[in-house]
Amino acid sequence: MIPVVETKSVTDDVASAFEDFARAFEAFKDANDTRLSEIETRLSGDVVTDEKLARIDTALDDAKRRLDRLALDRSRPPLAGHPEQQRDPAQAEHKTAFHSYIRTGEASGLKRLEEKALSAGSGPDGGYLVPDTVEREVLRRLSGISPIRAISSVRVISGGQYKRAFSTSGPATGWVGETAARPQTASPTLSEMSFPAMELYAMPAATQTLLDDAVVDIDRWIAEEVEAAFAEQESTAFVKGDGINKPKGFLASDTVEDQAWEWGSLGTVQAGGASFPAENPSNVLVNLIYALKAGYRQNAAFVMSRKTQSAIRRFKDDNGQYLWAPPASAGQAATLMGFPVVEAEDMPDIAAGECAVAFGDFKRGYLIVDRSGMRVLRDPYSAKPYVLFYTTKRVGGGVQDYAAIKLLKFAA
Template sequence: MNIHLQMPRAPETKSLDADVAQAFEEFLSTFEDYRQSNDQRLAEIERRGGDILAEEKLARIDTALDEQKRTLDRLLVKRARPDLGRGDGREPSAVRQAFEAYVRRGDEAGLRQSERKAMQTGSDPDGGYLVPDELDSEIGRRLSELSPIRSIATVRQVSGAVLKKPFALDGMATGWVGETDARPQTATPQLAELQFPTMELYAMPAATASLIDDSALDIEEWVAAEVEAAFAEQEGAAFVSGDGANKPRGFLDYPSVDDDSWSWGKLGHIATGSAGAFGTDPSDRLVELIYALKAGHRQNGRFVMNRKTQAQIRKFKDADGNYLWMPPAGAGQSASLMGFSVVEAEDMPDIAADSVSIAFGDFRRGYLVVDRTGVRVLRDPYSAKPYVLFYTTKRVGGGVQNFEAIKLLKFTA
């Protein structure tokens, strides 16, 4: 007989689970109120041309819905943060002990010895040391939770400064032949190269000496928590609209053309037919955007937009009276629009004249995030006394790798 023992869950984890469940139920309840209020508003418009009170009520519920979604997102991220191996009873590795000694007391001897054993140099020309692998992995995992584009893009790790990716402008040279037929020479493909340089991203959390000396403080957990939000915020903006100068190049920085005139190196867009608005039939524009993608990309398609754009879309119905936007099926899942997942990226533009406020595509194929291996920390107790600064850096690049896989909705006539 096999007996499986299940370890009891920590009280804090149980409390977080309960908070997440309650927040999700409140979110669904508020969305149901939203739908009823919107139905009432539409009925009033048909009956007598509009009702100011109904509009105000809907706006209040819409604001509450967004705030509850933010609360739910914060709880989900908090619940997803595991400890960094401190609660399993095992002794930390020598590298982690040396890193903790460096962060707490500025003792570099242990890290220097670890470097010699590994026959590598963990410090760069500006100083600092590579964080332990566990902390490096945890920072990367947390960024994937907080950085919306990173979570849906392809992420590659490199050891050099630039990732170079060759591709054939006219596709691969191919042909059909029989088993014993001669193989005629195919046309020579015209090759080009995409380059994805990595740029330095930094954060500089500060701590008091008493906080660092507190033996109860998990120093690795503290470093990860302090840098995650700063890194994710900068990454989120760069992956959407970065200009490629000392930062990744965002997909909205590439030139876009009407999808009928699409060519490699540009992103195709669908016009709404109305400047700063969806036009007379929003569902038609969204359908056109979806089917602008090839079938191979469409099956993995996701919508990307900010909360304000979602707030407008939540009001839309199809010809049968069904809402186009649906709430998540469970806590931690995504809302859906016409059957496709919606990714919230607050750095996407608000709807305005000639704005590109919605993207739809297979971002796993379309966008590439490049991480250079290693996160470095430099301890600085001098620049901001009595605080100790921790200059934390990582190198990140990004850009579009497949211009067929992403389409845009442009709010223009």
């Protein structure tokens, strides 16, 4: 009999959802152990057992997503009523003027504030800056639901792009005796990396009746409407964006076998076939882990799609212990061989010629740049009776340390 995994509403508390997830994983282990036992005795698995395992595997993924959503909702603070907002008259004035613009289209208050600030960066054509509290809340929510943003370095910039210098070859060094001559050493070779910020937009719609309702929290409504759209587009770009009008994803970088690795490309470890080998598949993961230098492994994480994680979830070590472990508590990540697992649906699934698993220290390896300021342009004309809110932010990204990320590549 297949264990039943209850589907609870989002109003259930996190503890209950975590218990559901733990029960689902125990059911998964029991079903998989049965499948492995059947393979050993019959040289093939039973179809009924395979179907049962697939259903429990899907239920386990659903329980994990529900748990993540509840943990994220619980961590969200209210946008209104912060003591620091009440103590800052300028911020309160900006927020009042912004609410007036959103609800009625009255922009005189925002224009007056921008004249006082000598701001020329917005206006009727480009929209108006949202309050800082709304921008911070949107970015914080994106960190919770955009998987690559959550593990990467993020830098806020005030211009159109961020540049940083890096050394392709350090100065020559050597050991010398106490009285030996010190020959002049070679100078380091420097190069420049550039991370331009591209425009990302969302266009939520609302009726005028909703906007006229004084009970509606406008700040929260904007944050909730744009977070999903921004997160989906960002996540795709950070993984496989081509760098044209969008950030450049780490999978868009040049790749080379790790033995011949050089700066400017990501090293790949070969899986040995178009899928994991039937015997000792965990050896491939061990090779991937130790392709990364020790200094990067300390804060490294696996990045893979849900289907790839589903396949790896069945792996065991020589002692019969599962390599994949569920999170120890709500809000934490599952682990694989002791390293966190980040689920990114934009990663390719296991297939011939694909780099289906990434492993590395993304804090050092991938950089996201956010241009400060998020703008909203109110449009009551294009989609009557709805009012559109053209919301834009500028974001860029790219690999900043090519030694910090390794890819597992399946043979073509």
